[in-house]
Amino acid sequence: MRTAEEIRRVVRTAVEAAVWAPSVHNTQPWSFSITGDEVGIHADVDRRLQFQDPAGREMLISVGAAVFNLTLALATLGYDPLVHLLPDPDRPALLATVRLGGPVTPDEHTKMLHGQIERRRTHRGAFVDVMIPRNFADALSAEAQAEGVRLTPVRSESGKRVLAALTRAAQEVQAYDRAFSLEVLRWARPPGTTRGDGVPADAYPLRPDHTEPDFAQRDYSRDHLWGYDRLPSATRPSAPGLVAVMSTVGDTREEWLRAGEALQRVLLFASAHGVRAAFHTQALELYHLREFIRQEMLEGEYPQMIMRLGVTAEDAGTLRRPLSEVIEEDA
Structure with a gap:
């Protein structure tokens, strides 16, 4: 007992x-x-x-x-x-x-x-040029399916370009919206912070990485020289990694919770094999862009997360x- x-x-x-x-x-x-x-x-x-x-x-x-x-x-x-x-x-x-x-x-x-x-750590940059095998992508999808959620690897180059373009467009719109920008800055933490939440300065590169196609990242430093720097001899990563979209049949509060359960299951499985994820939620925060992705790319399922998965040499802070x-x- x-x-x-x-x-x-x-x-x-x-x-x-x-x-x-x-x-x-x-x-x-x-x-x-x-x-x-x-x-x-x-x-x-x-x-x-x-x-x-x-x-x-x-x-x-x-x-x-x-x-x-x-x-x-x-x-x-x-x-x-x-x-x-x-x-x-x-x-x-x-x-x-x-x-x-x-x-x-x-x-x-x-x-x-x-x-x-x-x-497990969230990555906020490009990945090294290591291909994620198709069978590993299928294994990630199986982890999500175990929680009743779909994870769809985006295999076509045109599909990746579309998602990258939508991410950049959403990032541009949000960057010029003062309320959006201030909300991001509210959760940016300077070096040496004593806070236990938000995005620390050692969680993203000092100079933003660019991938091809280019997926925009949030600007947490905003004119500050924050972020980790790489050694001058280090090759700057440029690979986008495996692009994938997590989706649900409906869009209820319960399905949002289940999407979170599936997301964490996928992330832990990936981490166990040396793979990390970068998240891109910008396009999903603008109604018309999210609807475009739902109708044109997911056969009516609701996108809950856009992510890239790959291998990185950095150990980001948290x-x-x-x-x-x-x-x-x-x-």
């Missing part, structure tokens, strides 16, 4: 894993409540991007990734995670509850994914808030 202290230790360990999930601009838009053997995962709506993400779609994808980390940690610790998404219509900020179920024995795949939770800021325990 499990003691209260054992349950508390297991649940807190799972929450420690949850906070390592990726989130848009590293906003970490979540909080956790613990009551006995149940964890409530809540949206921290004060961290939602008001102009970039008015509907909260990206916020829920971020929280879904945290849910996946939490359930993965519980399974690795030997407990069957009992997950209930959107459990209470009267409490819209309560996005999921996870309770400890019966004992399970984690398989090697589960342990492999769990081992990457704190190692930040995380302490548990004391995100967790509330029942006395």
Whole structure:
């Protein structure tokens, strides 16, 4: 029989894993409540991007990734995670509850994914010229499908050019919108920051990388000399990597959460094989561009994430808030 202290230790360990999930601009838009053997995962709506993400779609994808980390940690610790998404219509900020179920024995795949939770990093540049094999791309798609979500590798050069052009167009529009620009700058962190959230200065290159076709990146430094620099002898990477689009049949809050779960599963699998991902959400934040991608490129499915995956020599920095800021325990 499990003691209260054992349950508390297991649940807190799972929450420690949850906070390592990726989130848009590293906003970490979540909080956790613990009551006995149940964890409530809540949206921290004060961290939602008001102009970039008015509907909260990206916020829920971020929280879904945290849910996946939490359930993965519980399974690795030997407990069957009992997950209930959107459990209470009267409490819209309560996005999921996870309770400890019966004992399970984690398989090697589960342990492999769990081992990457704190190692996974978001990349914000080009990749070295190492081709991602077709069978590995298919394996990534299978990981997403395990969560009921589609990951479509974009294999045609014309398809890559279209997505790159849409990303650049959206980036240009947002760069000239003062509200969008200030929202990005709000989450940019200077060197030596003591904050535990946002995008740190060592998380992107000092001089923006360019790929062919060129996928625009967010400008977090904005006239500051921030970012990591490469050795003068280092070859500047220029490969876009494997371009892929994650999509769902519908566009509900539950599907946004499931997209986040699938995203994190894909990212952890990729990380275990030395592959990292760069995200491009710009075109999906403008209604008409997102609709164009849905209708013209995805046969009516709703795009939830555009990403590039590849190999990089850099080890980008990251930040995380302490548990004391995100967790509330029942006395």
